Amino acid sequence: MAQRAAPAAELSGRVVGLPSLVGQAIAVQGPDASQKRASVKAGAAVSLTPSLAKIANKDVVVELRGLPQAPPFKVGGRSGNAVTSSHSNKIHRGWRIVAVCGQRVPAEEVPAAISAAQKSAKYTVTFRLSTEEEFSKEKDQKEHQDEQKRDLDIEREQARLREEESRKERERMEEEERLERELQQKRLAEAEAKALQIARQAAEKSLEKSTGLPARDKVQEPQKALLAALAPAAPAEAKPVAKPNGPCDKCDGPHATDDCPHFKKPRDDHKDAFENYQKGSVEKTEAESVSEKLPKSTRVLPQPGDGSCLFHSLSHGLKKGQGASALRAEIADYIASHPEEEVAGNPISDWVLWDSGEDPNAYALSMREGSRWGGAMEIALCAKLHRIRVDIFERRSDHFLRIASFGEADKFEPVRLLYGGRVHYDALEV
Numbered sequence: 001m002a003q004r005a006a007p008a009a010e011l012s013g014r015v016v017g018l019p020s021l022v023g024q025a026i027a028v029q030g031p032d033a034s035q036k037r038a039s040v041k042a043g044a045a046v047s048l049t050p051s052l053a054k055i056a057n058k059d060v061v062v063e064l065r066g067l068p069q070a071p072p073f074k075v076g077g078r079s080g081n082a083v084t085s086s087h088s089n090k091i092h093r094g095w096r097i098v099a100v101c102g103q104r105v106p107a108e109e110v111p112a113a114i115s116a117a118q119k120s121a122k123y124t125v126t127f128r129l130s131t132e133e134e135f136s137k138e139k140d141q142k143e144h145q146d147e148q149k150r151d152l153d154i155e156r157e158q159a160r161l162r163e164e165e166s167r168k169e170r171e172r173m174e175e176e177e178r179l180e181r182e183l184q185q186k187r188l189a190e191a192e193a194k195a196l197q198i199a200r201q202a203a204e205k206s207l208e209k210s211t212g213l214p215a216r217d218k219v220q221e222p223q224k225a226l227l228a229a230l231a232p233a234a235p236a237e238a239k240p241v242a243k244p245n246g247p248c249d250k251c252d253g254p255h256a257t258d259d260c261p262h263f264k265k266p267r268d269d270h271k272d273a274f275e276n277y278q279k280g281s282v283e284k285t286e287a288e289s290v291s292e293k294l295p296k297s298t299r300v301l302p303q304p305g306d307g308s309c310l311f312h313s314l315s316h317g318l319k320k321g322q323g324a325s326a327l328r329a330e331i332a333d334y335i336a337s338h339p340e341e342e343v344a345g346n347p348i349s350d351w352v353l354w355d356s357g358e359d360p361n362a363y364a365l366s367m368r369e370g371s372r373w374g375g376a377m378e379i380a381l382c383a384k385l386h387r388i389r390v391d392i393f394e395r396r397s398d399h400f401l402r403i404a405s406f407g408e409a410d411k412f413e414p415v416r417l418l419y420g421g422r423v424h425y426d427a428l429e430v
Contacts, residue, residue, distance in 0.1 A: 059126050062125050066118045071125075072088035074086075079142065082095070097125055097127055204216070211344070226377070227392055307370060308324045316427040328374065331378050334385060336364035376404075383406035389406065389407040390406040391415070393416060393428060416430065
């Protein structure tokens with residue numbers, strides 16, 4: 001069937017040089033639309049259709065209009081660049097597109113190149129008639145490329161599977177290691193907990209024997225019981241101070257007791273011998289004369305309930321400008337560095353175990369970080385470190401009653417705290 005001629009304004013063609021096809025077999029389109037083969041030899045006469053004759057040794061460049069005008073042909077075939085149908089008498093089925101807008105284009109990219117070129121007002125398409133040998137060569141190349149691609153895909157898939165297997169093996173080993181670490185940590189924690197439990201039981205027995213303090217779980221108000229165990233209700237009296245100029249403990253003379261020229265033995269044990277014993281040798285300080293009771297008018301200075309009320313109260317009483325956080329850290333560090341130092345006749349570690357069930361280092365760390373309230377142990381250590389006396393009072397209906405006193409009598413006013421129950425403390429001012 002004759003093809004419809006395209007309007008003259010639609011396209012124009014020009015012929016350019018093409019590598020010679022002499023000696024090659026080419027497929028030609030006969031008048032009856034059947035495929036024939038002809039051998040083009042030097043000097044041989046070959047009967048070709050007019051369209052084939054035009055491009056037997058040439059490329060054909062056709063200029064086309066862009067959108068909205070659609071191309072007057074369709075492409076396809078094995079390689080994707082052959083004209084499969086055309087309604088232009090200048091472009092024929094079987095021609096192969098080798099360039100678009102003067103640029104060589106791989107066969108598989110021809111459709112995309114034409115679509116892009118259509119955006120211009122005009123564009124050119126270069127056609128070439130392929131020989132059977134070229135078809136075969138392209139087919140072989142395509143098959144070879146496809147085979148290479150399949151081999152590459154297989155290699156990639158095998159590599160992916162190997163990597164996946166390796167990843168799964170790593171994850172399995174990591175999971176086993178994690179479970180093993182968790183098991184070891186669990187065993188270690190259980191062993192530590194058991195050791196602490198044994199140590200706590202030993203500390204409870206020791207404290208009960210030395211102070212009468214029962215185990216913590218048997219005490220209704222642990223902090224109050226700890227206050228009573230760590231400090232007596234009355235302050236310790238100041239010890240007699242030996243004076244180099246007397247009076248002598250043996251004869252009351254104006255010399256040191258150890259240098260007494262009259263008596264080598266201790267003072268006799270009878271009433272007359274002790275009538276003037278150390279009279280005036282020890283002066284009672286104002287702190288020693290403090291009553292065990294404070295009047296109801298005593299001023300209560302409430303402290304913040306932020307978990308550091310004890311340290312706020314102690315800091316207020318010390319009047320040294322040391323804040324609650326600094327005082328907390330000082331006492332916590334002392335606990336960590338002196339676990340075996342005795343307080344009230346027992347090591348700090350025993351008091352800590354009784355109160356918390358923790359070892360001194362863990363207890364001190366939580367105390368320093370502010371996650372633990374201070375109590376009787378911290379009061380005792382504050383009195384020791386700052387060489388002061390700390391009196392603890394409870395509120396009664398008409399007065400404040402002293403329930404514990406830490407440290408020895410001092411020339412300075414004692415620090416007075418009001419115990420509000422459980423673990424809350426406020427400052428007191430007389």
